[in-house]
Amino acid sequence: MSDVAAPFSSERTRTASRTDSWSTLLGLWRALRKNWILAVSVALATLMASIFFTLGQKKIYRAAGVVQIDPNPPRPLGNEIQAVVEMGASSYMNNREYYETQYKVLRSMHLATAVVRELGLQKDAAFLRNVPAGAHPAATEVPVEDAADELRRRLEIEPEKQSRFVTVAFEDADPTRAQRIVTAVIETYREQNLDNVLSSTTSAVDWLRGQLQTLKTELESSELALHTYKKEKNILSLSLDDQSNMLRGEMGKLNDLLTEARAKQEHLDARHAELAKVNGEDPSDLPARELLDSATLQYFREKYIEAVHNRDGLLAEGKGEEHPRVAHISSDIDVAKQAIQKEIKNIQGSVERDQRAIGQEVGGLRSMYNSANKRALELNLMEIEYNRLRRTKDNTEKLYSIIQERTKESDLTRMMRVNNIHVVDEPLLPKRASKPSIPVNLAAGLFGGLVLGVALELGREMIDRSIKAPDDLEHEINVPFLGLLPAVEGTHAHRNKRSRRRGAPKDDQPLEKPELVVHLDPTSGTAEAARAVRTNITFMSPDNPFRTLLVTSAAPVEGKTTVACCIAVAIAQAGERVVIVDCDMRRPRLHRVFDHPNSVGLTTVLLDIGRMDSALLPTEVPNLTVMPCGPIPPNPAELLHSETFGRVLDQLRQRFDRIVIDSPPVVPVTDAAVLSTRVDGTVFVVRAFQTSKDVARRAVRTIRAVGGTLVGAVLNGVNSNRPGYSYDYQYYYYRQGYSARRETENASDNKQAAPPAPPAN
16 A cells, blocks of 8 residues: 555655745745846946946957967987987877976966066066056066066966867057067977977986996996906806806716726626635636636636546546546646636736726726816806906996987987977957957846846845735745735725726825725725625635634734724625724724724723613714723723623624624734634734734734634735735726625615614613
């Protein structure tokens, strides 16, 4: 359900917001309509002031020239040649910053001071006082800085969007002087731009030349130091890297030979160890392979084995050791054995000699390797120092080449004098004055006057807290609006110009009793307004009519007595029996309005209710009776609050159809608040442009606080000639007198005027 109701609630909120906005705009429009004369008067006065101000202003001429600032200046030497100082921006992203910098330069004090010195403006009184051509002011001289400030104040720098153009303009009373100053500013700017580059380039070239000479001396010194070191260390022109590679190869070969010799030495040691195990007493047992490979040893070994075998055979045959053949064979065995032992010794001696030889070879190779290793270490140390000297020489030589190249490039750049500032349009002599601009000044004056007038008008409306319109009653005071009553100031009822054009009587006849204008001038707009109030009161409660009406106001002199009389007369003209009671026991007026004495009245009846008939007095208005106040009592509030006053009202209700009570104002005294609780309804009277909203709110709160019923409010004393009110009364004069005559005729046909009712028994 909430989801369905939400859109309707939102729509109601938007509708209320639009209504409030429309009401605010409508209120502003009404305020402007009411006081439009003030706004127009202020606008015209401002316009006239702007005219006189414009005519009295000095004529100012504006001379202007156009300058092109190129962020990418021409490069005759090519893009590879970099200038010492870049005139333009180095990249697209820096263009905006570059342009802003140039605009600041054009506005700078340095440039202005240079122009002032060049033209001698610090001594030019005509320039300093900005006088027209032909004027001869007294000679004067100011500091250059003051003249430069004056020049900058009148100088304009206007960049043209989406372009490289800048407009340089100057305003002066003398057109020739304006042209001359703009030309000087542009030329000085161009010269300064070029001079800055040349000055920086010259300084850079001088510094580069000094550095070039220093580097040259350092380069020669480093070359000499490198040569001396090579000579001392006996370093050939062959590079150290090549020498290091050769030494590395030599060490590799020595290492291989040394490894091979040591392996051979190990082999000989193993052979020698095996040969040392051979037993010479048993030649048949030769475990060493080297012995087996010896042909001589193998021969004697075979002889030995064969002889031993033959001897063992002879011995086995039974022959003894002494047998010749055995002895001969034994002799052969001994010879073979000795030969074998001798050969073994020879082989062992040969291995030992080989061991000694290989040992010497290993020692020599190791010595050579150590020597090569030592030379390699020495070469490393020598290479470090050599590289340091060579690096110093190379770096110095490189710097020298760079500085020499930059020096030549900077010299070429300085000689070319390339500028990226170009004059597109030379300043021309202005023919017409640029200031004052008459159309602009008049338009600004008129617009400012209108704005000021409207502001004054709205300010006046905001400051004025009085109630002026029916909307103020309904929105500010929260009281229903019953109608308007035009101001009646001792003449015929208010008539507007349209009614007079349609044949209405002239308003130059005085009215003796303005309170009875509804009776004395029934065809007037006031009478129609009173009848409109009567009708609205009737329709506020058609089922239960307000028989007892209290007419009061917030403060004195707001016309409540006049409104009470108008309402009472209007009701009486409708054929009802009406009594108007003067309950203002402090300042009674009804007896004077109806030409009756005030000796007998309400106070008399409150003391003796039997004198009711003597207090009810007839009036010249048919169906209308008046009860004056009577003698003024010392305690009005207590009398009105008494039960006797209630009985008086009950008897009046029996005798009359309607009772209209005129009371004191609500705020000063409590009489009206007390009366509001004893009547059917209260009519609140507000005087236009007089009654304060705060006072009216206070009075309304007082009546409602005591439980009184507010029928509505009547806006009294309205001047229909004021803007915002005349339209509301135009219909009153469309058929002059028709409504009044019709009501009078109807009242006569339906009911005759009734005399005052007899007193109740």
